[in-house]
Amino acid sequence: xxxxxxxxxxxxxxxxxxxxxxxxxxxxxxxxxxxxxxxxxxxxxxxxxxxxxxxxxxxxxxxxxxxxxxxxxxxxxxxxxxxxxxxxxxxxxxxxxxxxxxxxxxxxxxxxxxxxxxxxxxxxxxxxxxxxxxxxxxxxxxxxxxxxxxxxxxxxxxxxxxxxxxxxxxxxxxxxxxxxxxxxxxxxxxxxxxxxxxxxxxxxxxxxxxxxxxxxxxxxxxxxxxxxx
Numbered sequence: 449x450x451x452x453x454x455x456x457x458x459x460x461x462x463x464x465x466x467x468x469x470x471x472x473x474x475x476x477x478x479x480x481x482x483x484x485x486x487x488x489x490x491x492x493x494x495x496x497x498x499x500x501x502x503x504x505x506x507x508x509x510x511x512x513x514x515x516x517x518x519x520x521x522x523x524x525x526x527x528x529x530x531x532x533x534x535x536x537x538x539x540x541x542x543x544x545x546x547x548x549x550x551x552x553x554x555x556x557x558x559x560x561x562x563x564x565x566x567x568x569x570x571x572x573x574x575x576x577x578x579x580x581x582x583x584x585x586x587x588x589x590x591x592x593x594x595x596x597x598x599x600x601x602x603x604x605x606x607x608x609x610x611x612x613x614x615x616x617x618x619x620x621x622x623x624x625x626x627x628x629x630x631x632x633x634x635x636x637x638x639x640x641x642x643x644x645x646x647x648x649x650x651x652x653x654x655x656x657x658x659x660x661x662x663x664x665x666x667x668x669x670x671x672x673x674x675x676x677x
Contacts (some may be wrong), residue, residue: 458529464502466492468516471509476557480567485509488663507570510561514572515579517558524551529586537594538667538675544586545639545666550645559647563640584636588621591632595624601625601674628673635669642666 470488489499501631503509512578522616528547532540551558594600605613605627617629642665645651647659655661671677 467499467502467509468513471513472557475513475561480510480570481511482558482562485566510567510570511573511576513558513611513622514576515553517562518579518582520555520558521548521551521562522579524548524584525583529590531634535592536677537597537599538670538677540590541587541670541675542663542666544583544590545669547602548639549643549646549659549662552647556647559643563644564648569578578661579672583621587636588632591628591673592621592624595628599676600625600628601676603631603674605630631673635673638669639666 450534465628467488470491471483474483474487474491477547483506485499485503488509489496492499503512524547525544528543529540532543535543602625609630610626613626615628616633617624617626621632642662646655646662650656
């Protein structure tokens with residue numbers, strides 16, 4: 449790459465980052481539904497036609513912000529799991545869940561973008577899926593490690609759910625017992641439900657000491673999947 453090409457690439461990277469930073473400020477102030485490319489361009493002193501060279505539409509910008517948010521919380525989960533290497537699966541599970549909660553409390557508007565109210569008129573493309581899967585893959589990895597170490601008690605499974613459980617587990621966590629698949633999906637939903645309830649105020653005047661409450665709740669989720677202490 450020539451010096452001129454390198455300079456252009458750096459300039460594009462810097463401008464892209466500035467656009468996304470301004471868009472995040474607008475998300476915090478106005479919400480995702482009111483995100484406007486023209487408003488972003490105006491705040492940055494750009495003409496809107498110049499911004500379209502970076503993000504051709506509002507949906508393209510939203511997609512970039514969504515992927516960034518999923519990657520950020522995914523990195524937090526992966527780092528927590530790495531720091532707990534060698535610990536018991538339940539300890540690792542709890543550490544990862546706490547990292548998700550900590551990230552959400554530090555980035556409430558980005559959390560709302562990916563786990564809050566859907567943006568009217570926007571449908572997330574498949575390009576968001578790898579980033580969105582990162583937290584789940586960490587948790588599945590912890591459960592798989594427990595299973596391989598004989599540290600997993602298969603949860604009960606109603607007969608009428610077995611076919612669906614086999615499909616879910618084959619898609620989500622191949623190699624694990626089918627009893628685990630539905631429990632993993634339920635735990636995934638409840639984890640983000642717990643975080644969302646705290647973040648969006650549903651625990652106000654109900655749960656005061658939230659850290660130990662959350663730690664206890666996610667441990668119960670782990671037990672429901674079959675992780676043993």
